[in-house]
Amino acid sequence: MKKITYNRFGGTEVLQLTDAPMPAGEIIVKVKAVSINPLDWKLWQGDMKLMSGRKFPKSVGIDFAGVVEQGSGKYSKGDEVFGLVSMFKGGALAEYIAVKAEDIAHKPGTITFEEAASLPVVGSAALQIFHDLLQIRPGMHVLINGAGGGMGPLAIQLAKMAGAIVTAVVGPAALDMASRLGSDVVLNYQRDNVLTGGTTYDVAIDLSGKLTYKIARTILKKNGVYVNTSPGPKEMIGSLFSGGRYKLLLLKPSVAYLEKLAAAGLQVFISKRYDFYDYKRAYDEVKKGGIPGKAVFVIT
Incomplete structure (x- = not known):
């Protein structure tokens, strides 16, 4: 073979x-x-x-x-x-x-x-974020930065299923996709600056590796939570002193996630x-x- x-x-x-x-x-x-x-x-x-x-x-x-x-x-x-x-x-x-x-x-x-x-890698990661790391309540403002990649479409769907108001930051090629998935606000990172829009968020999820916790804190609400999906050793140490506001995705795939993905009906x-x-x-x-x-x- x-x-x-x-x-x-x-x-x-x-x-x-x-x-x-x-x-x-x-x-x-x-x-x-x-x-x-x-x-x-x-x-x-x-x-x-x-x-x-x-x-x-x-x-x-x-x-x-x-x-x-x-x-x-x-x-x-x-x-x-x-x-x-x-x-x-x-x-x-x-x-x-x-x-x-x-x-x-x-x-x-x-x-x-x-x-x-x-589905397995990005789907398991998205499930881990929304089922294990976060507790999303209806009406919460969720920012998904870098939502046009592999995990982004699934993250948008899971956030909307939980009743969140979703802002998706994507590149030009993903604008239509993010809109069709139900994002309430879609920003083109080449044209729009999420930091100057005046909106504050309950949750900021960075899928791009470019929105740091230090930067995200400027647009998070008082008890807002930031999620880093590609942490290195430095980020792991930094998260220990955030009072629970800095969450790290340390992907642990399992058959349970696969079975949930099979039943979720995600696009x-x-x-x-x-x-x-x-x-x-x-x-x-x-x-x-x-x-x-x-x-x-x-x-x-």
Whole structure:
């Protein structure tokens, strides 16, 4: 079978299509779609060496959807499933993968393989924010900065389901998407400055990595809460002295989140679909940004 691997850290030039033996494991899945995540290139660029280690070869891809080829327990041959592999080891970008039962859930029949593959990482993160970190009450003002990316559309929907008044800050390509999802206010970051609009917020969620807690405090209400979705060690220390106003997303995927996602009926927005063999162009384009929603590999 074919899979994408790399033998050293670097840019897309280190990625290569390789022949590999069929995987052995509890459950074998024939992969139909794989989502593209920023964590993919953070790993093969070497930005996450501390978590991923330095042993090669390494594999690419985290969340996927496909059909069970070899079943076990409640999963039988032919079942349609979605899930994710180890976030720091990767390996989903392959024709077949071995997984455990706790890595997957049954794919809803109402969504495609591409849509299902787009949910596990960003969907689990969005659920963790709105179900675990925050308590959103109807009428609260929620700012979602960087809402045009992979997690943003799901965050908008979950905030609206909770009755929030949502301000979404997005790039030009995502303006229509944010409006159609029900955002009450949509700001184009290239034209509008959320800091000078005069609105204060109960919650500010930064999905862009650019709105710091120090800056966000200027537009938060007295007891407003800030959520950092990509914290580093410095941010982890800083959050300890915020009196609970600075929340960190430390993603912990679980089958429980997958099952909630399967039942939530969230809309998934996919802007780009790439062939499995077009992996270098895919990553080069997605890394540049400006693609609203998700991008996925389709494996036939």
